[in-house]
Amino acid sequence: MTKKLLILTTGGTIASVKTPHGLIPALSSEELLSYLPEIGRDFLLQTKAVCNLDSTDITPDHWLMLAESIKEEYHNYDGFVICHGTDTMAYTAAALSYLIQHSSKPIVLTGAQKPIGSEITDAKANLRDSILYAADPDSRGVQIVFDGKVILGTRAKKTKTLSFSAFSSINFPYLATIHDGKIIRYLPPSIEKNPVVFYDRLNPKVFLLKLTPGISPALLSEIFCLYDCIIIESFGVGGIPDSLEKELFRQLSKYAPEEKVLVMTTQVTYEGSNVGTYEVGRRLNESFSILEARDMTLEAVLTKMMWIMAEENISWPEICRKFYMRINSDTLLQEQG
Ligand SMILES: NC(=O)C[C@H](N)C(=O)O
Numbered sequence: 001m002t003k004k005l006l007i008l009t010t011g012g013t014i015a016s017v018k019t020p021h022g023l024i025p026a027l028s029s030e031e032l033l034s035y036l037p038e039i040g041r042d043f044l045l046q047t048k049a050v051c052n053l054d055s056t057d058i059t060p061d062h063w064l065m066l067a068e069s070i071k072e073e074y075h076n077y078d079g080f081v082i083c084h085g086t087d088t089m090a091y092t093a094a095a096l097s098y099l100i101q102h103s104s105k106p107i108v109l110t111g112a113q114k115p116i117g118s119e120i121t122d123a124k125a126n127l128r129d130s131i132l133y134a135a136d137p138d139s140r141g142v143q144i145v146f147d148g149k150v151i152l153g154t155r156a157k158k159t160k161t162l163s164f165s166a167f168s169s170i171n172f173p174y175l176a177t178i179h180d181g182k183i184i185r186y187l188p189p190s191i192e193k194n195p196v197v198f199y200d201r202l203n204p205k206v207f208l209l210k211l212t213p214g215i216s217p218a219l220l221s222e223i224f225c226l227y228d229c230i231i232i233e234s235f236g237v238g239g240i241p242d243s244l245e246k247e248l249f250r251q252l253s254k255y256a257p258e259e260k261v262l263v264m265t266t267q268v269t270y271e272g273s274n275v276g277t278y279e280v281g282r283r284l285n286e287s288f289s290i291l292e293a294r295d296m297t298l299e300a301v302l303t304k305m306m307w308i309m310a311e312e313n314i315s316w317p318e319i320c321r322k323f324y325m326r327i328n329s330d331t332l333l334q335e336q337g
Pocket residue numbers: 011012013014053054055056084085086087088111112113114
């Protein structure tokens with residue numbers, strides 16, 4: 001039977017046109033698809049424009065709109081393709097991995113480094129590959145298809161600003177490659193035993209603090225006032241410089257662990273964090289209840305915390321349980337009790 005797919009558009013370079021003021025997302029969903037007339041003969045493709053933005057302007061509200069649009073149409077289609085700007089696509093893919101869990105249907109994000117109307121462009125190949133992948137009976141869950149590679153929604157990171165090979169899979173293998181319309185799977189397709197679950201709330205009060213040598217602690221009290229969760233992107237496997245530690249201890253002791261959640265992660269792209277390795281990290285770990293990102297990407301940690309902290313009156317043990325729970329293979333390390 002002909003596969004029926006819903007193509008959701010959000011803007012991005014893929015749908016952009018050149019203007020004297022720079023690239024602006026302007027193409028409608030139908031105009032985008034008109035660049036691939038042949039693919040419309042093999043599949044039943046319908047479109048929905050969710051927004052038309054450079055992905056710099058995509059917010060958690062747009063992630064909720066996307067999840068809601070997929071929920072409304074979930075039973076009407078075999079799969080979903082989301083056209084999205086590349087700059088924040090990894091965040092959207094991670095957010096959707098938490099907002100839509102156990103999906104036995106594929107939800108594929110794609111985009112391009114060059115507009116679909118440009119003479120030299122990756123847009124047509126990316127869109128074609130995404131449609132083929134979303135129509136394949138072995139595809140399921142949230143993934144990014146880009147430059148002939150399939151990356152899990154919780155494992156993608158934009159690692160190149162210009163090249164067509166813009167995305168890398170972090171601490172996890174690519175799921176598949178796509179060459180000349182053929183999908184070559186590196187991992188056996190997952191089996192989804194549970195029914196799909198949709199969530200409709202996020203708490204955007206999650207702050208990312210990137211450490212730099214000599215960073216001043218002056219802003220910490222303000223950050224603790226404004227946010228419910230602070231992710232510290234530390235150096236190497238993780239540690240807190242002396243200059244910050246005292247103020248951090250002062251702030252943390254004012255709150256219960258579930259009121260202000262502290263997550264330690266690393267600013268190194270690959271291989272994850274382990275704050276227990278050095279004294280500079282272990283002290284914090286031993287004195288306070290904190291979470292550790294370990295092998296999760298920053299994009300996954302940030303959106304997972306928005307999802308967890310959206311639950312009202314959530315307890316500390318429940319925060320820990322959800323944080324270390326493996327969702328869309330976001331962490332491979334043993335779940336903590
Ligand atoms: N290649 C792209 O799509 C970049 C663009 N600024 C965006 O993220 O919307």
